[in-house]
Amino acid sequence: MSDSVKIGHYFPLKSSPLNNVKTAGPKSQQPSEFQDLLDSKVLKFSHHAEVRMKQRGIQLQADSLTKIVNAVDEAASKGAIDSLIVFKDIAMIVNVPSRTVVTAMDGKQMQSNVFTQIDSAVILS
Numbered sequence: 001m002s003d004s005v006k007i008g009h010y011f012p013l014k015s016s017p018l019n020n021v022k023t024a025g026p027k028s029q030q031p032s033e034f035q036d037l038l039d040s041k042v043l044k045f046s047h048h049a050e051v052r053m054k055q056r057g058i059q060l061q062a063d064s065l066t067k068i069v070n071a072v073d074e075a076a077s078k079g080a081i082d083s084l085i086v087f088k089d090i091a092m093i094v095n096v097p098s099r100t101v102v103t104a105m106d107g108k109q110m111q112s113n114v115f116t117q118i119d120s121a122v123i124l125s
Contacts, residue, residue: 061089071122080120
């Protein structure tokens with residue numbers, strides 16, 4: 001069975017954020033806590049990244065996205081802000097604090113590109 005992820009959708013990690021939300025406390029704090037938890041558990045795609053991935057025929061399976069999310073987590077643990085993540089023949093620029101893929105390219109576009117305004121790179125095998 002193929003669990004492909006459609007562009008424009010959030011990719012949830014390991015557990016549902018609904019299982020971990022605290023129900024006690026003032027209601028005004030709950031949406032913020034929920035949103036913080038949701039933001040820390042997903043990988044988002046900017047509109048630009050969605051367009052580029054569609055134009056370049058880049059499709060990611062759930063297992064590939066899991067590896068990319070783990071790479072974002074690793075970059076975050078090192079204090080990265082904007083990271084180049086290379087996975088197989090796909091390169092993505094990811095804003096690590098917002099967990100947002102800013103742009104993506106395939107192997108053809110990677111060959112003659114200079115990557116600027118990044119502070120880290122994660123190369124996955």
